[in-house]
Amino acid sequence: MTALVDDPRRRRAILLGVCLALMAVVASVSGLNVAQPQLAVELGAAQDTVLWIVNGYAVTLAALLLPLGAAGDHLGRKPVLLSGLTLFVIANLAAALAPSAGFLLAARLLAGASAAMIMPVTLAVITSTFPAEDRSRAIGVWTGVAGGGGILGMFLSAVLVDLASWRWLFVLPIALAAAAAVVTLRSVPDSRSENRDRFDAVGAALSSVAVVGWVFVLHEGPDRGWTAPVTLLSLAAGVLGVAGFVTWELRHPAPLLDIRLFRERGLTGGSVTLLAVFGVQAGIFVVLFPYLQAVLGWSGFRATLALMPTALLMMAASGLAPKVAARIGGRPAMAAGLVVSATGLGLMAAFVSVDGGYPSILPGMVLMGLGMGLTMTPATEAITGSLPRAQQGVASALNDVTRELGTALGVALLGTILTAGYRGAVESRLAGAPAEVALRGVANAVAAGPAVAGAARESFVDGWRQSMWAGAGVLVLVLVLTLVKSPLSIQRSSASLRRGTAPAGTLGIDSEEME
Numbered sequence: 221m222t223a224l225v226d227d228p229r230r231r232r233a234i235l236l237g238v239c240l241a242l243m244a245v246v247a248s249v250s251g252l253n254v255a256q257p258q259l260a261v262e263l264g265a266a267q268d269t270v271l272w273i274v275n276g277y278a279v280t281l282a283a284l285l286l287p288l289g290a291a292g293d294h295l296g297r298k299p300v301l302l303s304g305l306t307l308f309v310i311a312n313l314a315a316a317l318a319p320s321a322g323f324l325l326a327a328r329l330l331a332g333a334s335a336a337m338i339m340p341v342t343l344a345v346i347t348s349t350f351p352a353e354d355r356s357r358a359i360g361v362w363t364g365v366a367g368g369g370g371i372l373g374m375f376l377s378a379v380l381v382d383l384a385s386w387r388w389l390f391v392l393p394i395a396l397a398a399a400a401a402v403v404t405l406r407s408v409p410d411s412r413s414e415n416r417d418r419f420d421a422v423g424a425a426l427s428s429v430a431v432v433g434w435v436f437v438l439h440e441g442p443d444r445g446w447t448a449p450v451t452l453l454s455l456a457a458g459v460l461g462v463a464g465f466v467t468w469e470l471r472h473p474a475p476l477l478d479i480r481l482f483r484e485r486g487l488t489g490g491s492v493t494l495l496a497v498f499g500v501q502a503g504i505f506v507v508l509f510p511y512l513q514a515v516l517g518w519s520g521f522r523a524t525l526a527l528m529p530t531a532l533l534m535m536a537a538s539g540l541a542p543k544v545a546a547r548i549g550g551r552p553a554m555a556a557g558l559v560v561s562a563t564g565l566g567l568m569a570a571f572v573s574v575d576g577g578y579p580s581i582l583p584g585m586v587l588m589g590l591g592m593g594l595t596m597t598p599a600t601e602a603i604t605g606s607l608p609r610a611q612q613g614v615a616s617a618l619n620d621v622t623r624e625l626g627t628a629l630g631v632a633l634l635g636t637i638l639t640a641g642y643r644g645a646v647e648s649r650l651a652g653a654p655a656e657v658a659l660r661g662v663a664n665a666v667a668a669g670p671a672v673a674g675a676a677r678e679s680f681v682d683g684w685r686q687s688m689w690a691g692a693g694v695l696v697l698v699l700v701l702t703l704v705k706s707p708l709s710i711q712r713s714s715a716s717l718r719r720g721t722a723p724a725g726t727l728g729i730d731s732e733e734m735e
Contacts, residue, residue, distance in 0.1 A: 225349045230407055234349055235358050237403030238342035239365045241305060244396035245335040246365070247276055247373025248312070249502075249627065252328075252392070253509045254378045254520040255386035257663035262386070265321040267642070267661030271635045273325050273504060275439070278628040280332030281339070285621050287424030288333075290476055294419050297341045297348070298410040304337025305401040308481040309394050331393075339620060348411040376528070378520035380591025423468055423476035430461030431625060439632035442640040477618075479586070487618075489702060490602030493554055494622045496594050496698040497618045499630025504565070504588065506631050507638045507687050514662045515677045516577055526578060530589035537593025542601070550598045555702050557598075560591030562695040569688035586687075606690040624645040633694075634687045641683030642676075649675040 225231050252259075252274050258269050292300040311331035318324035346358045364684045373392065380388040437452035444451055469475040505527070512523035537557075545553040564587030571580045603619055642662065650672060665676030 224351055233403060233407035237400050237408055238345050238394050241400035242342045242365050244393045245339050246370050248393045250370040251377040251389050253372035253506055254374055255381050255389060256510050257514045258386045260661050260663040261667050263321040267639050269321050273328055275631040276325055276328040277332040279435050280329050281335045282624040282628040283428040284333055284336035285624055286476055288336040288429050292341040292471050296410050296412045297345055298408050301341045304334045305397045307334035308397045312390040312394045316387045324581045360389055374524050378524040381520040408662055420476040426461050426465040428630055429457055430465055433458030433461050435628050435632050438629055439636050442636045486602040490599040491622050493599040493698055495626040496694050498593050498623045499626035500694055501592055501626040503630035503634025506635050510662055514666050515680055530585045533589035534593040537590050538597050539595050541597035545598045550602055553598045554595050555699055557595030558695050558699040561588050562692045565589035565688045565692035567684045572681055572684055574681055634691055637690050638687040640685040641686040642679050645679035645682035646676055
């Protein structure tokens with residue numbers, strides 16, 4: 221059941237409401253990065269615990285994005301959006317008042333689950349209420365907010381951390397969500413899918429098991445060991461979850477995600493590329509903040525400003541990428557971006573040092589931003605160009621799932637490699653009680669005094685190098701896959717699909733509503 225809105229003023233109010241809700245969700249993904257040292261010291265949390273607090277939100281968001289997006293289609297988008305916003309406010313209020321690291325982690329997990337109720341519904345509201353002539357412009361605004369919300373979250377979070385404390389970070393998402401709820405109540409009509417098939421509960425459960433299993437593997441494997449019981453158990457859950465999900469979805473009459481869509485090479489290649497690029501980007505940002513704050517001693521705001529060359533180049537390159545792809549082709553453009561990004565990570569790994577400071581990593585950061593900007597737009601176009609116009613809702617939602625899943629996996633892998641490398645290095649530099657303090661993380665070690673601070677900073681740089689090389693390795697692997705198995709061109713793939721028929725599928729948004 222669609223609910224097209226004819227009144228332009230009401231459509232603007234609807235767009236404002238869903239964009240406020242989306243910004244609250246996106247800002248919460250990156251906002252806590254800037255407070256890692258403060259969390260570690262005030263809550264007495266070890267580095268791996270802080271990593272879970274930062275990443276727990278993204279993990280639950282990625283794990284529940286598919287099923288809760290589909291639930292919005294079945295139960296009604298307005299009630300699901302309002303329920304998600306209410307839970308989001310409660311979760312962030314609990315996080316602001318958290319008395320311990322465990323309580324804060326639980327609040328972040330609840331916030332991630334409520335965000336999974338919000339994010340897919342915001343786009344579905346646009347596609348179900350805006351007429352065709354205004355829909356693409358509204359989706360463009362939505363996309364811009366999705367990209368800019370993370371940067372805004374980091375900036376405002378840095379200011380709040382420097383002026384007050386990390387607890388004030390949660391004021392921004394609470395205010396945005398509350399404002400979004402007010403606008404939603406007044407202006408957003410209810411709508412739901414015209415598909416009356418039963419909700420794919422089994423597919424929803426299997427997709428969540430698969431995501432959580434693989435995140436745990438990447439989170440715990442580098443630290444506990446790849447043959448540790450918890451790693452092997454997580455690996456088994458991830459493998460069985462993926463296998464079960466694929467098997468079930470292929471047989472289900474109304475699947476949560478139609479696996480047959482991935483027969484299109486553009487869809488598969490673009491999805492894998494975005495998964496890797498967003499994963500590496502998120503993982504790099506997570507390890508950059510402790511380096512700039514705990515190792516170099518910078519404030520949160522100064523550390524956030526240090527990321528601006530990367531962010532600005534990424535946005536500029538994203539704007540130029542369509543022209544580059546039109547001139548040399550989508551696949552060469554993606555490949556060039558991956559090469560530049562991997563080179564940037566390699567430069568950071570090779571030249572980073574405590575004494576060299578920010579200048580030792582700036583060239584690598586610049587190349588990383590340039591390369592990722594060149595890669596993201598052609599990869600997104602490869603996804604959307606692989607599906608016909610009637611299924612652009614599926615393509616857009618799949619882009620969201622890919623980004624959030626990549627974020628969770630990237631933070632888990634690169635953050636844990638950094639933690640494991642740091643612990644191994646600091647144990648070899650210190651012995652006895654000082655080593656016990658340093659093992660809790662570089663922020664705790666620096667706060668403990670000069671007896672362990674120097675060794676902790678050097679050890680952090682050792683772990684940093686391992687994390688950067690791992691990120692470069694991931695991009696090189698995706699580069700090989702891109703060159704070996706990738707669409708010939710976006711236009712050719714799109715044209716061939718329009719001549720034929722593509723399998724129907726759902727991903728939190730109905731295909732028919734994009735027509």
